[in-house]
Amino acid sequence: MKDLPSFELLVDSFAKLPGVGRKSAERMASAVLDMPQEDAEQFSKSLIDAKNRIHPCPNCGLFTEKDTCFYCADESRDHSLCIVVARPKDADAFEKIGVLNCVYHVLGGLLNPAKGIGPEDLAIDHLVERIQNEGIKEIVLAMNPTIEGETTSLFLAHALAAVAPEVKITRLGYGLPMGASLDYADALTLQKALEGRKSL
C-alpha cells in the first residue's frame, strides 16, 4: 500500500513489539483497518489506559493499578517466603502452577557488567529492607539459568548471607525438563542434572 503515511506509522508501532516482524506488523495494521471502529477506539484507549494506570508496586515491584499489589496486600499469603525474580512477568509462571502461596520481589534486571548493569541498578537494598521489616524467612532466587542469571544469584546469595545470615536462601533446581529426551539434552543441562541427582 503506497502513499499511506498513517498506515506506515501504525506498522512501525506494531513492529516494536517482541516477536513481530515487518510482515506481521503489516498484517496486524491491515486487521486494524478491517476492524469495527469501536474496536479500534477501544484498542487505542486500552493502550494508553494500561500505560497510565499500571505502575510497579512500591513494595515488591510487581505491576499494580492500586497503591499496593495484589500479592503484597493479600494477608492470607505467606509473607515469610519470597521469590526473587528479574522481571514482573516471571512471577506469573509461579502463580500459574500455584504451589506456593508466597510473595515476590522484582530486581528489575540481572547483573551484566558488559551492559553496565551493576548491583546499584537492581532493587537489592530494598530487598534487604524487606527482609528486616517483613520477617522474610526464606528467599528463592528464581533467575533464568543463563550466565547473567547465575551471576546475579551468586552475588545475591553472598550479599544476603552477609547481612541476613538467618534467612534461608535457595535457588531453583536445574536438570532435565520433564518429558525431555536424553538424546536432545545439551551437555550443560545434563551436567546440571548429574550434579543435582537425588537418591531414591
Next chain:
Amino acid sequence: MKDLPSFELLVDSFAKLPGVGRKSAERMASAVLDMPQEDAEQFSKSLIDAKNRIHPCPNCGLFTEKDTCFYCADESRDHSLCIVVARPKDADAFEKIGVLNCVYHVLGGLLNPAKGIGPEDLAIDHLVERIQNEGIKEIVLAMNPTIEGETTSLFLAHALAAVAPEVKITRLGYGLPMGASLDYADALTLQKALEGRKSL
C-alpha cells in the same frame, strides 16, 4: 498478573489481531508496559489516526488517505489493464513484483453462498461501470485458488463477457510454485500444472 483490569483489556485487544493467541497477546501487552511513555502514546494515536484517515478509494476500493488512491490518480499507469482482487492487501503482492503498471479493482470479498455472500455484496456493478467509463481493455482475475475464488472468477468471467464482450478476461496461471519439489506437490496442484502445460 492478577487484579489488573486495564492490562486484561489491552490483552483482549491484541488477541483480536490475526495470528495472535492469548499468550502472544500477553507478551505484547507486557512489552507496552515496558515501552517508553511516548512510544505507547504514539502507538495509541497511530491506531486511531490510521482508522480515521484511511478509507477505501471510491473508484477502485484500495485504501487511501486522499480523495482518490495512489494508483487511480497516477496518470502514468496503464488504466486499460485492471487486476481484480478480493481484498485491498492482495494488490500489494502485484505491486511488490512491479511487473505490471496497471490499476486495480477490489471486490470486497468472494462469493460464498454458505455465508450468504452473493454477487450483490461484491463491487461487480461498479466494475462494469469502470469498464464502460475508463476504457479497460483487459481484466486479470486474481482471486486465491480456492473454491470461493474459483467460483467468483467463473461468475465474473461469465457476467463480464455478457456485458462487455470486447474486454479480454484472464485469470492467473495455476501450477507448481517455483522452487517447489514434485514430491511434495499435492494432487490438485499437479493436475492444474498438467492442464497448464506449455510447449517448449
